Amino acid sequence: MPCRIAIDGPAGSGKTTVAKILANRLGIYYLDTGAMYRIIGLYLDEKGVENDSDIEKELSTIKLEFINGDFYLNGKRVGDEIRTPYAGICASKYAKKAIVRKFLTRIQQKISKNENIVVEGRDIGTVVIPDAEVKIFLVASTEERAKRRYKELLDKGVNVSYEEVLNEIILRDKQDTEREIAPLRQPDDAILIDSTKYTIEEVINKILEVVLERCKLKLQKE
């Protein structure tokens, strides 16, 4: 039986960081569904499409591949261009569209089917893998998340202000939780972890405790 670990939560709660380390330590796959929404969101924004029929037309021409942990859009490897605050806003905007969600959810379910995998996003435990063996809902205070994301972007040399990052997070939190389709919400059977006062290592250990108890996985690395 596969072990599928769903990690959902708002921007900056630590999903990507924790998911990558968990996958590495357990020697299993990792899927960043947010990156997929960022890729599609930026693409559709650049095309300037708004209505469903134009979006459908564009999606029918897109080839989105996931090869050895990297995404390729129409054959071109995707890089850090999707990590800007603007890309996050485009992702969140088009993530409200059922047609975009259907397109990406299908790919996500294909990638994660019958795999030992950590999948992170907003609707993994509710829509993408509702029967996941482990569901984590990872949160942190808005200020702590903005502080983390601000430091992360500065470390990457991205020229942003703290206010810009805070406002982007508040906007996306609102859009992601209030949208009609697949809103960000804690699955009833998810374990809530508030990482505000925990280090990355402490969060990982909390999740590993559950995973090693429920899944037949062994630590490949400490």
Ligand SMILES: Nc1ncnc2c1ncn2[C@@H]1O[C@H](COP(=O)(O)OP(=O)(O)O)[C@@H](O)[C@H]1O
């Ligand atoms: N528990 C934590 N304590 C301090 N910093 C953290 C914690 N979890 C993540 N971070 C840092 O916060 C930033 C955003 O984390 P990330 O994993 O990208 O969040 P998400 O994927 O939920 O948006 C990263 O620089 C990461 O190193």
Ligand SMILES: Nc1ccn([C@H]2C[C@H](O)[C@@H](COP(=O)(O)OP(=O)(O)O)O2)c(=O)n1
């Ligand atoms: N499974 C997902 C993943 C992301 N999204 C949307 C909503 C998010 O605001 C954007 C960007 O997601 P991403 O996980 O990259 O954002 P953070 O890393 O949490 O800041 O995409 C979604 O609707 N469903």
